[in-house]
Amino acid sequence: xxxxxxxxxxxxxxxxxxxxxxxxxxxxxxxxxxxxxxxxxxxxxxxxxxxxxxxxxxxxxxxxxxxxxxxxxxxxxxxxxxxxxxxxxxxxxxxxxxxxxxxxxxxxxxxxxxxxxxxxxxxxxxxxxxxxxxxxxxxxxxxxxxxxxxxxxxxxxxxxxxxxxxxxxxxxxxxxxxxxxxxxxxxxxxxxxxxxxxxxxxxxxxxxxxxxxxxxxxxxxxxxxxxxxxxxxxxxxxxxxxxxxxxxxxxxxxxxxxxxxxxxxxxxxxxxxxxxxxxxxxxxxxxxxxxxxxxxxxxxxxxxxxxxxxxxxxxxxxxxxxxxxxxxxxxxxxxxxxxxxxxxxxxxxxxxxxxxxxxxxxxxxxxxxxxxxxxxxx
Numbered sequence: 015x016x017x018x019x020x021x022x023x024x025x026x027x028x029x030x031x032x033x034x035x036x037x038x039x040x041x042x043x044x045x046x047x048x049x050x051x052x053x054x055x056x057x058x059x060x061x062x063x064x065x066x067x068x069x070x071x072x073x074x075x076x077x078x079x080x081x082x083x084x085x086x087x088x089x090x091x092x093x094x095x096x097x098x099x100x101x102x103x104x105x106x107x108x109x110x111x112x113x114x115x116x117x118x119x120x121x122x123x124x125x126x127x128x129x130x131x132x133x134x135x136x137x138x139x140x141x142x143x144x145x146x147x148x149x150x151x152x153x154x155x156x157x158x159x160x161x162x163x164x165x166x167x168x169x170x171x172x173x174x175x176x177x178x179x180x181x182x183x184x185x186x187x188x189x190x191x192x193x194x195x196x197x198x199x200x201x202x203x204x205x206x207x208x209x210x211x212x213x214x215x216x217x218x219x220x221x222x223x224x225x226x227x228x229x230x231x232x233x234x235x236x237x238x239x240x241x242x243x244x245x246x247x248x249x250x251x252x253x254x255x256x257x258x259x260x261x262x263x264x265x266x267x268x269x270x271x272x273x274x275x276x277x278x279x280x281x282x283x284x285x286x287x288x289x290x291x292x293x294x295x296x297x298x299x300x301x302x303x304x305x306x307x308x309x310x311x312x313x314x315x316x317x318x319x320x321x322x323x324x325x326x327x328x329x330x331x332x333x334x335x336x337x338x339x340x341x342x343x344x345x346x347x348x349x350x351x352x353x354x355x356x357x358x359x360x361x362x363x364x365x366x367x368x369x370x371x372x373x374x375x376x377x378x379x380x381x382x383x384x385x386x387x388x389x390x391x392x
Contacts, residue, residue, distance in 0.1 A: 056201040058213040062116040067389040070109045076102030079377035086369040099161035101186045106130035131157045142205035149192040159184035163243035182238035190228040207285035207332035210341040214283045219262035224289045226255040236303045236311035248301035257291030281336040289328040296321040321355045341389040352378045
């Protein structure tokens, strides 16, 4: 009896696993091919099929930091000081190819023309669904590191300004995952201006919920930071943000098929999206290098700070034209993520002289992308 009971349990378990696998596959296929409950007077979903696309992009990313402070010169006189440093790339121009099915696409591009940085790697993956979607983005840039120091105001007797560019290379890394949810997904098709999986028949919009997880870091080697004016040499941040905004599809031209040979819709749609966000979890880790009197690196100090919440922003715009089996799209995306802390430089990390006060550390990650996409549907 015990053996038979075990065999029955094993059979039921295997059957359940097979049913579960089938359910998972069905859900995946439904996501790729079915729009679900939609208002067909507002949205049209072409039959899911494979697509092949060619694209060209222009991209630019940067990291900028300002450190404001006050200098006490005696006789109760104080003057302002500012040190700035940044790592950025020139305009990155790419061409590439992407393949897709339904709501999912995967592409690969390579840089053409003058290189935007000494070294650069980038990877992106997008899922654009009717109700929800996901953006994953990673890039690493290696370039010279620039910094400057300003004391006082221009024209004052105490005014001083100098800037420095490292001969060694610093490294900037960014990894982010963005997710969105569309509330009015029955009448509004967010992907309509970005890919061929959905068509917006009439102008519509929707409030959206958005979330982002981001890891960013700027690594400056002791050799690269020596003689530069940055008060902090390396930093890394981990941010979790939540927010929302509004997205609208403005249909400028639409024509439904009227004959059997008319296999595709004719449509021109413009999308505008704005997503203000609040970074609820804002972790900052900073590193300071120390050198001996001969300028030889001796040791480093690390500070870990949990910063207070900060406002940030994600925005995009796109225009898509559907013409038979062909689809054209022009897309623009902008990300601005900001952090600030009065504790990034403290006495446990940096030997702050008595005549220096009011240190305020703030910086931002910024990147934008302009993309042109041409797609053929099989």
